[in-house]
Amino acid sequence: MGKNYSKFAKVYSAGSYPAYSRFMAERLPDALGRLSYRAKRVLDLACGEGTFALEAEELGFEVTGVDRSEEMVEIAREKTEEAGADANFLQGDMRELSLQGDEFDLVTSWFDSMNYLLTEFDFKKALKTAYDHLRNGGFFIFDVNTIHGLREEWQREECYVQRDDSEVFEIHRTNYNPSRQIAELKITFFRSEAGKWERHEEVHKERGFELGRIKELATDAGFEVRVVWDDLEEFTPPEEESGRVWVALHKETPTQE
Numbered sequence: 659m660g661k662n663y664s665k666f667a668k669v670y671s672a673g674s675y676p677a678y679s680r681f682m683a684e685r686l687p688d689a690l691g692r693l694s695y696r697a698k699r700v701l702d703l704a705c706g707e708g709t710f711a712l713e714a715e716e717l718g719f720e721v722t723g724v725d726r727s728e729e730m731v732e733i734a735r736e737k738t739e740e741a742g743a744d745a746n747f748l749q750g751d752m753r754e755l756s757l758q759g760d761e762f763d764l765v766t767s768w769f770d771s772m773n774y775l776l777t778e779f780d781f782k783k784a785l786k787t788a789y790d791h792l793r794n795g796g797f798f799i800f801d802v803n804t805i806h807g808l809r810e811e812w813q814r815e816e817c818y819v820q821r822d823d824s825e826v827f828e829i830h831r832t833n834y835n836p837s838r839q840i841a842e843l844k845i846t847f848f849r850s851e852a853g854k855w856e857r858h859e860e861v862h863k864e865r866g867f868e869l870g871r872i873k874e875l876a877t878d879a880g881f882e883v884r885v886v887w888d889d890l891e892e893f894t895p896p897e898e899e900s901g902r903v904w905v906a907l908h909k910e911t912p913t914q915e
């Protein structure tokens with residue numbers, strides 16, 4: 659079994675997945691409006707295959723994307739070149755990133771990426787990365803699947819066909835470990851390559867964190883928790899049964915006396 663998002667990167671990029679980050683880019687100006695904030699330079703953590711970055715650039719943002727997967731970054735760079743765009747992509751781990759004094763107006767992380775951090779320790783490290791790369795007054799906005807989302811919504815169908823066409827046959831199987839708060843998504847996919855079908859498998863693990871705990875970790879990292887939304891259209895507050903929430907954290911370093 660290969661690393662996550664190695665063989666799957668191409669399937670991800672050509673599948674329905676990028677529609678989500680396209681939507682995030684579309685909703686970003688409204689989200690910033692709700693925060694009465696204007697941003698230009700954006701750091702997108704766990705940027706994947708670059709769709710959010712490219713769409714956000716179209717809207718006038720300047721985006722640097724960072725992702726752990728070499729293959730995702732490669733696709734992001736190819737897409738940037740094809741589009742004649744300027745987005746910049748780096749391979750790196752959001753728990754350990756240091757872009758040497760580079761400051762951004764906004765840090766983002768979309769589509770479950772924060773759930774890929776399986777321990778509080780790792781979650782804190784990613785929060786620190788965001789904090790350290792933000793200018794004073796900047797925001798870190800991310801989405802995260804809730805425990806309810808991973809435990810209930812993800813488990814509605816134990817096994818299903820995600821995609822079945824002439825290029826890809828993709829099956830998802832899920833389970834949830836309540837003591838570790840970790841959901842597992844086993845992706846088995848067959849890809850047609852030069853007339854032959856190749857079988858691949860990846861296991862993706864996502865950790866759920868209590869919203870209260872996320873807020874504590876964010877405050878410990880130096881952030882002010884500005885707002886949590888249940889969605890990016892109505893911007894309603896989260897409910898007990900929210901499957902995913904969007905968290906906006908504000909960096910405001912106290913001025914020296």
Ligand SMILES: C[S@@+](CC[C@H](N)C(=O)[O-])C[C@H]1O[C@@H](n2cnc3c(N)ncnc32)[C@H](O)[C@@H]1O
Nearest residue numbers: 679704705706725726727751752768769771774
């Ligand atoms: C579900 S994809 C989301 C990608 C992208 N944000 C989007 O909206 O399409 C999760 C991404 O998180 C990346 N990832 C997981 N853990 C990471 C880490 N510690 N540092 C950087 N990237 C990570 C994976 O390589 C993958 O590209």
